[in-house]
Amino acid sequence: MSDAVDLKRRRLLQLVALAPFAWQARRWVVRPPDAFAQTLPDDPTIVPTLEAFADTLIPGEKRSSDDRAIAGAAAGPGAVQAGALDLMNFPPVGVAPALPGFAAGLNAHAVQYAATNGIALDPTVPPFVALAFGDRTALLVEILDGSGPDELAYFALAALAFLAYHTAGHLPLVDAVRSGHPGLAAIGFPQPQADGLWHYSDFSYRRALATRHPETSKRGNPP
Amino acid sequence: MSETADVVVIGTGFGGSIPGYYLAAGGARVVMLERGPRLAAEDFAQTFEIGVYTRIVDYIRGTGVDVTAGNCVGGSSVIYFAASLRAPTFVFERMGTLGRRLWPAAISRQTLDPWYRRVEKILPVAQQRWKDVAYAGGVWAAACNRAGHTCNPVPVAVDLKRCTNCNFMVHGCRFDAKRSMLLNYIPAAEACGAEIRPLHEVQAIRPADTPGYRYAVDYLQLDPTDYRVAVGGGTIDARLVIVAAGAMGTPVILQRSATYLGAMPSAVGRYFSPNGDHVTTAVLDEAKVRDLLGLERAPGVGYDAHHIGRPIGTMTYDPLVASAPEFSRFSLQQIYFPPIVNILLDDRVDGPPSWFGVDKRTVTSRWRSWLSVLAMTEDANEGVFGTPPPTGNFVRLSPAASLGQLTFDRAPQTQSGFDAADALTRSIVERDGLARHHLWAAPPNGSAPPNVQSAHPLASCRIGDDPDTSACDDRHELRGHPGIFVTDASAVPTSLCVNPSLTIAALAERASAFLLLRAAEYGVNVATSVRLPGRTASSRASRCEHPA
Numbered sequence: 001m002s003d004a005v006d007l008k009r010r011r012l013l014q015l016v017a018l019a020p021f022a023w024q025a026r027r028w029v030v031r032p033p034d035a036f037a038q039t040l041p042d043d044p045t046i047v048p049t050l051e052a053f054a055d056t057l058i059p060g061e062k063r064s065s066d067d068r069a070i071a072g073a074a075a076g077p078g079a080v081q082a083g084a085l086d087l088m089n090f091p092p093v094g095v096a097p098a099l100p101g102f103a104a105g106l107n108a109h110a111v112q113y114a115a116t117n118g119i120a121l122d123p124t125v126p127p128f129v130a131l132a133f134g135d136r137t138a139l140l141v142e143i144l145d146g147s148g149p150d151e152l153a154y155f156a157l158a159a160l161a162f163l164a165y166h167t168a169g170h171l172p173l174v175d176a177v178r179s180g181h182p183g184l185a186a187i188g189f190p191q192p193q194a195d196g197l198w199h200y201s202d203f204s205y206r207r208a209l210a211t212r213h214p215e216t217s218k219r220g221n222p223p
Numbered sequence: 224m225s226e227t228a229d230v231v232v233i234g235t236g237f238g239g240s241i242p243g244y245y246l247a248a249g250g251a252r253v254v255m256l257e258r259g260p261r262l263a264a265e266d267f268a269q270t271f272e273i274g275v276y277t278r279i280v281d282y283i284r285g286t287g288v289d290v291t292a293g294n295c296v297g298g299s300s301v302i303y304f305a306a307s308l309r310a311p312t313f314v315f316e317r318m319g320t321l322g323r324r325l326w327p328a329a330i331s332r333q334t335l336d337p338w339y340r341r342v343e344k345i346l347p348v349a350q351q352r353w354k355d356v357a358y359a360g361g362v363w364a365a366a367c368n369r370a371g372h373t374c375n376p377v378p379v380a381v382d383l384k385r386c387t388n389c390n391f392m393v394h395g396c397r398f399d400a401k402r403s404m405l406l407n408y409i410p411a412a413e414a415c416g417a418e419i420r421p422l423h424e425v426q427a428i429r430p431a432d433t434p435g436y437r438y439a440v441d442y443l444q445l446d447p448t449d450y451r452v453a454v455g456g457g458t459i460d461a462r463l464v465i466v467a468a469g470a471m472g473t474p475v476i477l478q479r480s481a482t483y484l485g486a487m488p489s490a491v492g493r494y495f496s497p498n499g500d501h502v503t504t505a506v507l508d509e510a511k512v513r514d515l516l517g518l519e520r521a522p523g524v525g526y527d528a529h530h531i532g533r534p535i536g537t538m539t540y541d542p543l544v545a546s547a548p549e550f551s552r553f554s555l556q557q558i559y560f561p562p563i564v565n566i567l568l569d570d571r572v573d574g575p576p577s578w579f580g581v582d583k584r585t586v587t588s589r590w591r592s593w594l595s596v597l598a599m600t601e602d603a604n605e606g607v608f609g610t611p612p613p614t615g616n617f618v619r620l621s622p623a624a625s626l627g628q629l630t631f632d633r634a635p636q637t638q639s640g641f642d643a644a645d646a647l648t649r650s651i652v653e654r655d656g657l658a659r660h661h662l663w664a665a666p667p668n669g670s671a672p673p674n675v676q677s678a679h680p681l682a683s684c685r686i687g688d689d690p691d692t693s694a695c696d697d698r699h700e701l702r703g704h705p706g707i708f709v710t711d712a713s714a715v716p717t718s719l720c721v722n723p724s725l726t727i728a729a730l731a732e733r734a735s736a737f738l739l740l741r742a743a744e745y746g747v748n749v750a751t752s753v754r755l756p757g758r759t760a761s762s763r764a765s766r767c768e769h770p771a
Contacts, residue, residue, distance in 0.1 A: 057579040074581050092274025094449075094621030141575040147669030152284065155666050156624055158579065162566040166587065167271035174270070187562060187590035190530055197397075198269050199387030200531045205518055206354045210364035210374035213540040219343065220350050220378040221309040222540040222554070222721065 047085065049103040049126045054084035054161040056136040058183075068125050071133035077182035079161040083171070087164040088157065095156070102157055103128075105150065106143075113139045225432050228254040229747045231440045231461040232417075233425045233476065236298020237724060238467035238711025240408040241342075241731035242738050244756055246463075247417035249739050249749040250768030254459055255417055256442055258424035258450075258468070258616070259295035263405065267395030271563060276394045277623045283471055284624065287668070288497055288606060288631035288675040292471050294450075296421050299469065299712075300403040300724065301395045303678075304534040304558065305380040307348040308721040309339045309729075313545040313552065317717050320603050320636065325716045327688050327697030330733075338729040345756055346402040348725070349383050351376035351536070357388055358520055358528035359594055360536015362507065363557035365516040366658075367539045370651040374539045377556065380724075381533060388532045390559055411756030415767035422447055424615055425476055428464055428707065429483030435746070436460035437706045438484075443614060451619045462745050465738070466701075467711035467731075470495065470680035471627060472616040474713060477684060477694075477701070479611045488702040490694040491684050495606025495629060497677030499553065499718040501598040501641045502560075503648055504568050505658035506589050515657055529593045534559040535722075542647060543720055550636040553600040553644045554720050555651075560595060562587075567676065569664035578665040586661065594658065598644030602718045603634035604682055631675055638672070679723050684713040686730075698737040699730075706745055710734045 051069035060078020062070045070080055089096050103126070110127035113135065114120070121130040131139065143154050163169040165183030168176035174196045177184050192198050215223040229251040232243045239255060247253040260278055268275050279295040280302050293299035312332040319325050342348075349355075356364070356376050367374035385400035392401060399406065413419065422445045431439045440459050446452035466473045474492035481487045512518050512525030519525055538556035545552075570582040577583075609628035612618045617627040645662070652658040666674050686709075687693025690702055699714055701707040710731045712723060719726055739751045750768050757763040 058584055059581050074584055078584070087273070090273060092272075092277070092622055094623070137576060137580055140579070144576075144579075144667060145669060146667035146671075146673075151667075152626070156620070159566055159624075162579075163271070163273070163563065166562040166565040169271050169273045172270050172272055186584075187565070187587050188527075189562065189590070192269075197387075198389045198391065198530075199398075200389070202520070203357045203388040203528075203531050204354055205356075205358060205361040205520065208353045209356075209361050209516075209518075210368035210372075210537070212375045213373040216375055216540070217309070219309075219348070220375060222311045222543050223545070 043100065045107065045126045046100055046103040048129045049106050050085055050088060050099060051080045052129045052136060053106055053140070053157070054079040054164070056133065056140050057158055057161045058082070058165045059133070068129050071136065073133045076186065079165045079183070082165040082181065082183035083168065084161040084164040087160045087170040090170040093160065095160070098153070102153070109139060109143055225439060225458045225460045227433055227436055227460045228252045229461065229749070230254070230463045230465060230742065231256065231459050232465045232467060233440065234298060234467035234469060234472065234711060235296045235404065235409065235419060236293060236467065236469060236711060237300055237404060237728040238469070238714070238731050239298065239465065240404040240412060241728060242465050242467070242708070242710050242735045243417050244408045244412040244415070245735035245739060245753045246742060246749065247412045247415040248753045248766045248768065249742070249751070251742060251747050251749045253412065253417040255412070255419045256423040256425050256440070257296045257419060257421045258445065258472070259293070259421060260447055261296040261419070261421040262395060264397050264399045267397040269389060269391045269394065269397065271561065273623050279395060280393060281625055282623070283617050283627040285627040285629035285631060285674070287633060287671065288629060288677060289666070290471055290497070290627065290629070290680045291678040292469055292680060296419055297404040297409060301405065302393050303724055304392050304722070305401050306377045306535040306556070306722040307343065307346065307380045307725040308378060309336070310719040310721055310726050311543045311545070314717065314719050317549060317601065319549070319717060320634070321692060323689070325687060327686055329697045335726070335729050335733065338732040339725060341732050341755060342725060342728040345407050346380040348378050348380050350378055351383070355383050356536045357532020358526060359532055359559060360557045362512060362516065362518060362526055362594055363596065364537040365518060366651050366654070369516060370654050372539050372541045372651065374537050377535050377538050379533065379535065386533060390530055390532055390534060390561070392534050393561060408756055411763045411766065414760065414763035416769060425468065426479065426614055427476065427483060428480040431460040433460040436462055437745070438464045440464060449622055451622070453614070462747050463706050463708070463738070463742055465708045465710055467709070468616065469711055470683045470713040471629070473709055473711055474608050474683040475611045475616045475628070478608065484704055486703070488690065488694040490692055492608035494604040494682050494685055494692065495608065495631065495680065496602050496604045496682040496718045497606065497631065497675050498679030498681050498723055499598070499600030499602040499637065499640055499720070500675065500677040500679055501600060501644055502558070502663055502676060503596055503645060504661045504663070505594045505596065505652035506586060506661060507592045507594055507658040508656060509592055511655070511657045515655055527591045529559065529591045532559065542643070550601045550603070550640050551643055552720060553598050553640055555644065555648055556597045556599065558595050558597040562590060565590070567663040567665045568661050571659055571661050578667070594652070596648050596652070598641070598648065599720050599722070600637070600640030600644055600718065601720065602637040602640065604717060605634045605637065606631045606683065608683060633672060633675065681712050681715045681723055682717060684709045685716040686714045687716055698741070699734040700741070708734065708738060
């Protein structure tokens with residue numbers, strides 16, 4: 001057998017050996033949708049529906065007297081003002097392409113909820129937005145109770161509202177805190193030091209506050 | 224021809240870095256494949272911006288359990304909270320629900336103590352004095368004391384002089400105060416020629432193509448900006464393979480490899496333990512912190528300091544009673560989590576919703592008065608991995624969230640441990656109205672309890688003496704597949720009642736001694752005795768059989 005034929009045969013055997021790993025090659029050429037260039041669709045239904053969803057989770061005050069998305073169930077800014085939709089649409093989060101589906105799902109649930117409970121919906125706003133705050137809450141308790149097929153996805157969306165409010169997940173933290181991000185301010189997240197970092201020289205009561213376990217080992221471990 | 228190496232190490236956390244060092248120092252050609260990126264102190268940012276910390280922290284949603292794990296060179300040692308404790312003596316005698324000892328007969332606290340000592344020396348581990356304990360740990364100690372319990376400062380793998388008490392440990396330490404693998408075993412391994420390749424996600428192990436080599440390790444190279452995207456791939460033939468991809472990764476790689484290597488031991492992907500982790504949160508009454516505990520951190524301010532310090536300060540060992548029945552023993556540890564987790568807490572108001580709405584907002588407005596307590600209990604190893612995903616260790620839904628194939632159908636024994644821990648925690652923090660005790664209510668699970676939240680995944684390919692209930696023998700070699708070793712958290716047989724990092728590392732130290740011997744038997748030209756890693760560049764090089 002010549003070297004060339006031997007080489008071909010060996011190459012063929014190698015290819016056969018690699019056949020079970022065809023899925024690897026497929027991974028290289030089939031890329032998931034590019035999640036880094038998304039913008040929220042210009043749809044008058046989607047934005048207020050998602051705002052109403054976020055506002056039901058972390059309620060806040062209305063932005064104006066004619067604000068329908070925010071129910072105004074609590075004083076001070078809520079998840080919407082804290083940037084819930086900014087985070088939902090934040091490219092690294094990667095869920096922007098799913099937002100129209102989420103909004104449509106919420107509105108479908110709202111229509112069903114209204115029919116079940118004999119509620120007449122205002123046709124000038126999306127169905128979820130047309131629900132009163134108590135009904136929005138009752139509906140989200142149903143949707144987010146963990147037993148439905150959509151629960152995982154809706155819980156992930158809910159988590160974004162929480163992360164927007166409690167962590168400003170779409171912003172550099174130092175910028176968010178210094179500019180008075182409403183959620184971070186509401187939970188009392190501290191300002192950084194002058195150098196833009198968080199660090200503390202006073203951090204301890206500096207005194208013994210309990211008796212150690214009598215059988216603690218020399219290196220501080222349990223027996 | 225495939226690329227070759229004497230040893231391929233899959234993963235660079237505690238379980239990968241330690242054997243990686245010993246084998247490289249012994250003279251083996253070592254390649255270490257890490258699915259995450261390589262970052263250093265200057266890259267670790269104090270921010271909650273998605274896309275920054277999520278580069279190195281994976282949050283994996285399972286059924287009945289959610290797991291947080293590291294995803295970078297250094298693995299979970301980069302994101303851990305550095306509590307470094309030896310497991311109590313009784314843990315090694317546990318029988319679980321099987322009615323016989325779960326740990327190998329060769330391993331007890333006494334026999335593991337010398338290996339613990341080595342890790343404590345190399346990390347190194349520091350003893351916190353009371354003046355080192357941050358406010359939250361102080362409040363927990365004082366509350367325990369007032370309730371008649373002891374409470375200890377926790378040993379930590381932290382350079383206390385460097386630590387700035389910033390409480391951003393989960394982001395990686397930008398001050399290099401936390402003693403991760405990046406500061407000891409990894410540079411020591413590299414000094415002896417080990418090659419570390421970040422963003423290399425191992426998919427499967429199969430028989431090698433190259434004569435003289437046992438196994439081929441197939442990997443994909445990942446896009447650093449989106450780990451869902453592969454940008455290349457390859458294969459390395461190795462004489463030995465060390466699987467240390469973490470308890471969420473190792474079983475998945477081995478399950479997938481069964482297609483090529485033949486059946487895996489039945490314990491691969493079974494007996495997962497979340498270390499019995501169970502977190503609850505007290506919302507303190509600031510006035511009572513002053514009046515009942517006599518604490519004041521500034522004039523008129525009792526606490527108001529949830530955000531200050533290191534995440535773990537103090538814990539009580541009182542419920543770690545060796546003679547008590549199994550599943551009733553646990554420790555209670557003060558712990559801090561960043562506001563990323565605020566969604567999880569319940570509002571303690573009757574009726575739904577329990578974790579969102581107006582009442583929840585009121586609870587979170589008192590965030591600076593929160594005091595979280597981690598119970599580490601004895602669970603029943605009830606976690607089971609399902610069918611592996613097409614690639615990787617779990618399905619990355621987005622760069623920030625993943626879906627695992629892990630199911631944790633909570634056993635009554637595990638629940639009883641959680642209930643006992645809750646009862647004791649509540650009795651301590653609610654004594655005379657010091658605080659209100661809140662459970663973690665999310666994510667909801669229909670009529671089942673909310674998912675267990677664990678940052679300590681263990682036991683999914685555990686060591687043991689019984690082939691039916693352990694994937695590896697007592698020297699960490701995978702049953703039926705000579706030359707494949709599991710040296711990470713998945714090898715730990717049971718929950719530990721303390722934070723597991725030191726035990727994982729001690730087991731990896733112990734396993735390394737056997738690995739050197741086994742490597743020599745399998746034809747690797749390697750010294751069978753290697754000294755501990757040095758602390759300086761020159762001392763590290765002096766350990767190497769063949770300096771890089």
